[in-house]
Amino acid sequence: MAVPGRNSPPAALSRREYSLLNALLTRGGRKRSGRCRCEGVRAVRELLAHCGGLVDFVVATERGLKALDRPVNSPRIISEKEFESCAATVNSQGVIAVARIPEPPDTAPAGDYILALDRLGDPGNFGTIARTLLAVGGRELWYTKGSIDPWCDKAIRSGMGSQFALILRRFDTLGELRDTALRSGFPNFFIADPHQGEICFECPDLFAKSVLVIGGEANGATAPPPAARQVIIPMPGNYESLNAAQAATVLLFEAVRRRGRFKEQLS
């Protein structure tokens, strides 16, 4: 991997743009600027499709722009060699967008449930969960402090930019998250637990205006707030525990299955 920032900026990029591109690889850089990097063909397509107005500028090679196959406002075209000094991945697809991180709207959350991630540390898991939530038509993805920044470049790549199509809300604690959910009309609060709880396939109100909490990989969720209910995903193999993204997937598709009306979705 080329180390960004070691070279002078490519001719097509201003020094400010080049510095920003590098700074956005750090959490501090994203916080200061309120921006993030979105790298790769599918992620940038998702960004342009859902939040084109957030894009500051797109850096691409000729090859990357061709693969993107979408209209881009004055792209900064650079050479493959120059791109190496900008890319965060080894086998780059030749396109990076710099975009503002969207603010969650003030409107109340809609839908039957809210998916919440508690101290989820792995960017690949966060991104995969975001992508899966979008696939099932979900909108609200809430998370607590101690989780990986969902706007870091790895989480965006892994989520293929699905973050831009979702509403992400961050909370300091699980208790604060629970209070906000309650005020927003989501009274049920379920925490996925590997050892005990109501069985997810049998729990009747699992998606009745509820919050579904998936805990971090290493430690599980933090101490549950009052009136939280545990829900368990049965595992006949008696294996230690599921990957967090797999646990989220089981719950999200259980909601799809219960809702039915499959034919409508295939038209």
Add this chain to the structure above:
Amino acid sequence: MAVPGRNSPPAALSRREYSLLNALLTRGGRKRSGRCRCEGVRAVRELLAHCGGLVDFVVATERGLKALDRPVNSPRIISEKEFESCAATVNSQGVIAVARIPEPPDTAPAGDYILALDRLGDPGNFGTIARTLLAVGGRELWYTKGSIDPWCDKAIRSGMGSQFALILRRFDTLGELRDTALRSGFPNFFIADPHQGEICFECPDLFAKSVLVIGGEANGATAPPPAARQVIIPMPGNYESLNAAQAATVLLFEAVRRRGRFKEQLS
């Protein structure tokens, strides 16, 4: 990451052992020796629990051996610094086992279904699917040529060593895989398709002695053999497609849900 093989072997390791450790990072090295590397605390535990007899030797730091918390036959104890020259990961857990790759038994496959991966290229996905299959109590994981080697170190880390508890069978083509399944008493053959097919939640014989094929990330499965049926996972979000590991998870837990008898599993 330290580049293995640049230094002379640690005192606790013979030159042959040290060379082997490095050679096993390549597919050629694994093929020649019939062995693989298994790195990390959970992966080595899984290996010792299921296939302790396959282990050639274990290399560990004092810290790694303590974290492993399992009896090990004459471990090669090395320093943290020496371990860096052996490890494939940056934040290593201080334990690597070298083990023979198990041969699949000649016995016919058991169970209601066989999970099959067709040209699945991503080691993280392969490992996650193996881990999830083990969690639902499955045993048979078949795959076609063109898939990532499930015994590469990345797939083993991602699978946390679940490969050792499963029966993995490799086939040159999907047709050959299908023929073997047929001869083994698995006549139904389903291929997960992102665009069309029978709906997975409604297909009555999805787990009636069947093969469930998940295609590779980029290209999907190869041309289906005769009499293959397509099965679709409904996605209300109309998103392009699910990650392969998420698709496998949905099908595997649909089998769990249909089988019922959840209470038994929680005892």
